[in-house]
Amino acid sequence: MAVYLDHAATSPMPPQVLAAYTDALRVVGNPSSIHGPGQAARELLESGRDAVAASIGADPAEIVLTGGGTEAVNLAIKGLYWARAREQRILVPEAEHHATIDSVEWLAAHEGAMLDWIPVDDLGRIRLDALKRALAANPGDVALVTSLWANNEVGTIQPVRELAALAARYDVPVHLDAIAAYGQLPIDVHELGVAALSLAAHKIGGPVGVGALYLARTATVEPLLHGGAQQRARSGTQDAAGAAAFGVAATRAVGGVGSPNLGERAARMARVRDRLLDGIRSAVPDAVLRGDPDPAGRLPSNAHLTFPGCDGDSLLFLLDVAGFAVSTGSACAAG
Numbered sequence: 001m002a003v004y005l006d007h008a009a010t011s012p013m014p015p016q017v018l019a020a021y022t023d024a025l026r027v028v029g030n031p032s033s034i035h036g037p038g039q040a041a042r043e044l045l046e047s048g049r050d051a052v053a054a055s056i057g058a059d060p061a062e063i064v065l066t067g068g069g070t071e072a073v074n075l076a077i078k079g080l081y082w083a084r085a086r087e088q089r090i091l092v093p094e095a096e097h098h099a100t101i102d103s104v105e106w107l108a109a110h111e112g113a114m115l116d117w118i119p120v121d122d123l124g125r126i127r128l129d130a131l132k133r134a135l136a137a138n139p140g141d142v143a144l145v146t147s148l149w150a151n152n153e154v155g156t157i158q159p160v161r162e163l164a165a166l167a168a169r170y171d172v173p174v175h176l177d178a179i180a181a182y183g184q185l186p187i188d189v190h191e192l193g194v195a196a197l198s199l200a201a202h203k204i205g206g207p208v209g210v211g212a213l214y215l216a217r218t219a220t221v222e223p224l225l226h227g228g229a230q231q232r233a234r235s236g237t238q239d240a241a242g243a244a245a246f247g248v249a250a251t252r253a254v255g256g257v258g259s260p261n262l263g264e265r266a267a268r269m270a271r272v273r274d275r276l277l278d279g280i281r282s283a284v285p286d287a288v289l290r291g292d293p294d295p296a297g298r299l300p301s302n303a304h305l306t307f308p309g310c311d312g313d314s315l316l317f318l319l320d321v322a323g324f325a326v327s328t329g330s331a332c333a334a335g
Contacts, residue, residue, distance in 0.1 A: 004325045007301055008152060008180065010202045013245075017205050020248040024241035031240045032230055041240040048240075048247030052212050055254035056178075056197065057188035064213045064234050065243055069179040069200030071224070072213040073099040076175040076196040079221030079233060080144045081107055084173075087143040091134050093118045093126045097152055097177060097330070104146070113143070123292045124156040132166055139170035144195070146174070149181035153329050154291030155302025157185065164192050173219060179203055179211075183253040184266055184299050195219040201242070206249035210242035270300035277303055 004012065013021070024044050029037030031045045046060070053060045066072045077100065081090060090104050094117050107113035116134045119127045126147060135142060145167045150157045160176055167174045173195035178187055183204035189197055196219055201210040213233075215221060221233045228235040255261035274295070280287050280303075290304040291297075307315065312328040319326050 002323045002325055006325045006327045007203075008330075009327055010208065011205045013207065014205045014249075014252065016252060017207075017245050017249045021207055021241055021245035024244040027240065029240075031238050032228075044244040045238055045240040046243075048243030048245070051247030051250045052199070052243075054256040055187075055250040056182075056199070056214060057190050057257040058214050059217070061232075062189075062214055062217060064215055064231050065238055065246075066211040066213055066234065067239075068209050068211040069177075069198055069203075070099045070211075072198035072200070072211045073097070073175075073177055073179075074103050075213050075221065075224050075233060076198055076215075077103045077144070077146055078107060078224060080173055080175060080196060080219070081111070081113060082222035083220040084143040087141050088112065089114045089116055089134075089138075089142045091116045091118055091131065091142060091145045091172075093120055093147050093158075095120045095124045095151060096146075096148055097179070100146055100148075100177060114141075123297070124151045124154050125292070125297075126158055126163065128159060128162055128166065131163065135166060135170050135172065139172060142170065142172045144173045144175060147176060149176050149178040149187075149197075150185065150299050151291065152180040154304045155180075155298040156291045157181070157297055157299065160194075161192065164194050168193060180299065183262070184269065184301055186257070186262055188257050189214050189216070196221070201246040201249055204249045204253040206246040207242050210239060210246050212246070266300045270295060273301060273303050277305075280305060 027041050027044060029041035031038060031042040049060050049063050049065060053063045066075065090113050092100060092104050092115060104115055108115050118131050118134060121127060147158055147163055149160050164174050175196040176194055177198050179198055179200045182199050195216050197214040199212045202208040215233060223233045225235045230236060230238055253261065253265060284307060286308050288306040290306060316326055316328050
């Protein structure tokens with residue numbers, strides 16, 4: 001039996017989530033229709049939205065359901081930029097996911113955006129002093145700040161509260177890509193005060209192709225998709241089954257803000273991670289742990305190691321043959 005260790009790429013769907021998903025797929029009806037079947041689909045949709053909202057301390061009306069995390073990131077970055085077209089600069093850390101990198105570079109190439117790349121330190125953590133200087137230089141021309149909550153490859157947790165507070169001084173909206181952090185770290189969007197925050201269902205055992213964007217009531221975005229206006233900032237028939245399954249996964253993994261679900265799950269992941277690291281260090285003393293070596297400064301599920309003298313792809317294939325599924329980096333950048 002294979003040992004699956006690539007949860008940073010995607011997580012398996014637990015039986016409860018799979019059952020909710022397959023049951024919901026049997027419900028026939030467009031959630032925007034007013035007849036009985038349509039309203040049954042609507043109930044599934046809204047129950048899922050409610051659960052996702054509760055898991056991050058949001059109001060249900062602030063949750064825009066998307067076709068995955070990448071769409072959520074694109075909608076946040078492009079939508080906030082377009083809504084603030086007179087402000088041209090986007091502040092973005094150097095060590096971001098490709099959903100962010102490709103989005104901001106597209107805006108630079110096609111929409112005239114000016115990109116300020118904020119340096120990160122040796123652990124992959126944003127340099128707050130550099131961000132402060134970039135904001136203070138001319139805050140009136142900054143459209144938004146966007147950042148990962150936690151690095152999806154090396155697991156380093158970003159100082160998101162300090163980042164949000166710095167941007168708030170200049171009334172600059174912040175988008176956080178919380179896809180890697182969701183289900184591992186506590187998230188309370190109202191406490192943070194950010195404009196937007198991206199999530200993906202499949203990172204917590206939900207279905208692939210289902211995501212969500214938190215949009216604060218005060219945030220203004222231009223939509224990516226037009227035609228129907230089924231949701232604030234997003235058109236298109238909504239995926240009731242996907243939302244229902246996402247809601248079950250969110251309740252199972254996170255619960256509501258302050259729920260013990262998340263703390264217990266994170267502690268269990270950290271114990272398994274530390275056991276794995278202890279075993280590797282014992283067997284391979286020269287292995288190097290990347291990211292923040294302080295367990296409090298990295299995601300509880302993340303162990304990113306370098307083995308001197310070893311080719312990463314060769315090691316991946318050997319481990320795969322031995323029954324261990326691992327990755328040399330982000331699945332989005334593989335190949």
